[in-house]
Amino acid sequence: MDVLIKDGIVVTMDKERRVLKNFSLAIEDGAIVEIAKDIKGEADFVIHARNKIVMPGLINTHTHAAMTLFRGSADDLPLMQWLQEEIWPVEAKLEPKHVYAGSLLACLEMLSSGITCFNDMYYYLEEVARSVAESGIRGVLSYPLLDIAGEEQGEKLLSEAEKGLRDYGNKDSRIKVFLGPHAPYTCSKELLLKAKELAEEYNTGIHIHVSETKEEVESFIKDKGMRPFEYLDAIGFLGDNVLAAHAVHVSREEIELMRKRSVKVAHNPVSNMKLAAGIAPVAEYAKAGITVSLGTDGAASNNTLDLFEEMKTCALLQKITTRDASALPAHEVLEFATINAARALGLDKEIGSLEVGKRGDVIIVDMQKPHLKPMSNPISHLVYAARGSDVSTVIVDGKVIMHEGSFRTLDVAEVCKFAEEEAFDLFEKAGKGDRLFRVEEVL
Numbered sequence: 001m002d003v004l005i006k007d008g009i010v011v012t013m014d015k016e017r018r019v020l021k022n023f024s025l026a027i028e029d030g031a032i033v034e035i036a037k038d039i040k041g042e043a044d045f046v047i048h049a050r051n052k053i054v055m056p057g058l059i060n061t062h063t064h065a066a067m068t069l070f071r072g073s074a075d076d077l078p079l080m081q082w083l084q085e086e087i088w089p090v091e092a093k094l095e096p097k098h099v100y101a102g103s104l105l106a107c108l109e110m111l112s113s114g115i116t117c118f119n120d121m122y123y124y125l126e127e128v129a130r131s132v133a134e135s136g137i138r139g140v141l142s143y144p145l146l147d148i149a150g151e152e153q154g155e156k157l158l159s160e161a162e163k164g165l166r167d168y169g170n171k172d173s174r175i176k177v178f179l180g181p182h183a184p185y186t187c188s189k190e191l192l193l194k195a196k197e198l199a200e201e202y203n204t205g206i207h208i209h210v211s212e213t214k215e216e217v218e219s220f221i222k223d224k225g226m227r228p229f230e231y232l233d234a235i236g237f238l239g240d241n242v243l244a245a246h247a248v249h250v251s252r253e254e255i256e257l258m259r260k261r262s263v264k265v266a267h268n269p270v271s272n273m274k275l276a277a278g279i280a281p282v283a284e285y286a287k288a289g290i291t292v293s294l295g296t297d298g299a300a301s302n303n304t305l306d307l308f309e310e311m312k313t314c315a316l317l318q319k320i321t322t323r324d325a326s327a328l329p330a331h332e333v334l335e336f337a338t339i340n341a342a343r344a345l346g347l348d349k350e351i352g353s354l355e356v357g358k359r360g361d362v363i364i365v366d367m368q369k370p371h372l373k374p375m376s377n378p379i380s381h382l383v384y385a386a387r388g389s390d391v392s393t394v395i396v397d398g399k400v401i402m403h404e405g406s407f408r409t410l411d412v413a414e415v416c417k418f419a420e421e422e423a424f425d426l427f428e429k430a431g432k433g434d435r436l437f438r439v440e441e442v443l
């Protein structure tokens with residue numbers, strides 16, 4: 001076998017949600033081949049995991065990876081002002097190298113906190129794909145589609161998206177390409193339906209922002225006479241391959257529609273709080289049987305890519321909004337970040353739980369920390385007490401990417417330096433060089 005993890009507390013997230021004490025896990029040719037009390041045989045890489053938690057890698061179902069370059073450049077602003085004055089003018093100057101640098105930094109950050117797969121939407125998809133390939137993470141990538149500037153814009157982006165589908169369809173097993181119509185208010189009906197058609201043709205999913213802010217929903221109703229999910233259903237867009245990011249402001253009827261059409265949700269609690277967008281009713285979604293997963297959104301509105309933080313925030317937020325401390329217990333939130341997230345991306349046969357036959361996407365959490373003692377309930381600790389920095393080992397597709405804090409695919413210092421240089425370059429080109437803090441000016 002290639003990798004043998006010995007004597008860990010294995011949080012499987014399998015159908016019975018088994019937590020196995022002092023169990024071992026073996027990986028061969030990228031897949032989990034055995035989970036047992038005692039595994040015999042030689043392995044190229046042996047990891048001793050006594051008193052450590054061995055669990056499926058976390059899955060971030062909504063982000064814009066390259067936006068790590070925007071981290072901290074524009075905080076404490078309402079969504080539209082933030083987008084129109086701070087984000088879009090800088091994005092207008094984006095070059096492929098910026099997207100590559102920002103995505104590489106995001107992959108490094110995500111991997112180091114136990115995220116083994118992410119669902120992205122951003123320009124220059126080939127640069128995001130390059131950072132996925134080099135870092136060793138798993139990625140579901142989509143090229144944003146919109147046609148607010150006219151039909152020509154939609155056609156151009158659509159052909160880029162189709163190129164992505166063709167180029168990465170079978171090229172790298174760790175890369176999957178989705179269609180990414182940006183949002184119902186930035187896409188025409190024709191563009192939405194073309195995206196749906198392409199998703200069906202390539203047997204893939206659709207990643208779309210829906211109902212993030214109240215203002216957006218109100219102006220949509222004024223424009224179309226319907227709420228966003230009602231409209232998407234009326235035009236025949238909704239289906240079980242649609243992953244809706246945010247879904248913060250919805251009516252009771254829309255929840256029923258989402259359930260009926262098996263729409264999946266990517267909930268981004270920290271970003272929704274930071275931009276004062278609102279609180280998505282995810283406890284209600286879960287109760288209705290809708291698949292809910294968790295996303296960080298981009299680093300411009302978070303400002304980190306850490307799903308441990310997201311899990312805790314998600315649970316606390318539902319308790320406060322429902323005024324019920326029993327709302328959304330820890331085990332359900334852990335499902336959001338693992339098996340539900342895999343289902344949301346159509347990858348639940350491959351990842352999301354530790355089971356024989358699934359891909360070897362495994363992380364190990366070091367429990368020898370003051371804030372994780374005493375070991376009472378491993379699930380509670382993962383959701384309420386652990387931090388991304390407690391992750392000590394990360395394995396993706398059977399390959400050890402990080403072990404005992406040291407990276408085997410990327411040079412941490414080099415990636416950080418490269419991303420910083422490209423961020424300065426980008427902001428300077430956008431005439432906003434003053435947004436970044438130059439260390440050498442202080443020296």
Ligand SMILES: [Zn+2]
Pocket residue numbers: 062063064209245297298
């Ligand atoms: Zn987003």
